[in-house]
Amino acid sequence: MTATIWQAGTPNPVPLAASLIETRAELKTLSRTTYNLVYVLGYYAAGDGGGGVFYLDSADTSSADNYGSICVANDGARWKLVIEDGVYNVRQFGAHESNSDNYTYFNAAAQAAVAGSV
Numbered sequence: 350m351t352a353t354i355w356q357a358g359t360p361n362p363v364p365l366a367a368s369l370i371e372t373r374a375e376l377k378t379l380s381r382t383t384y385n386l387v388y389v390l391g392y393y394a395a396g397d398g399g400g401g402v403f404y405l406d407s408a409d410t411s412s413a414d415n416y417g418s419i420c421v422a423n424d425g426a427r428w429k430l431v432i433e434d435g436v437y438n439v440r441q442f443g444a445h446e447s448n449s450d451n452y453t454y455f456n457a458a459a460q461a462a463v464a465g466s467v
Contacts, residue, residue: 371395373420381405381426392443399440403428416454417442418461437462 367386370376376389385405392399403420406412406427414421418437420428430441437458444454 373399376403376420376428377422379422379426379428381407381422381424387428392440393445397440397445398438399443399445401438401441402431404431405429415442415461416457 366384367388368379368384369388369390370379371390372394373389373392376387379387385407387403389400389403391397406429409427409429410425412419412421412427418430418432418441420430422428439451439455439458442454442458442461444451444458448454
């Protein structure tokens with residue numbers, strides 16, 4: 350599903366090409382030339398609590414993928430998670446009750462929160 354919406358708060362609003370995708374893995378495959386705003390339905394699967402809104406930061410060419418708030422796509426594009434009210438959700442970093450060990454995901458979320466990495 351795609352849509353064109355307008356970026357608010359700018360002197361000359363620009364159209365944003367938006368899309369709805371299933372997972373973070375799919376986000377990594379998007380081309381920077383196709384969309385600049387994406388709603389991801391889940392981390393591993395739609396509805397698992399790890400989804401969110403990501404925007405393309407075309408000016409960023411060096412941020413590392415932190416498996417949550419920054420996703421580096423296969424083409425090198427940096428997708429940044431929109432953090433609501435300063436709250437970082439560990440599910441958006443890959444934590445899930447089916448994982449045998451979620452330490453890595455909790456640690457990644459904590460590091461991103463401390464760094465404010467979005």
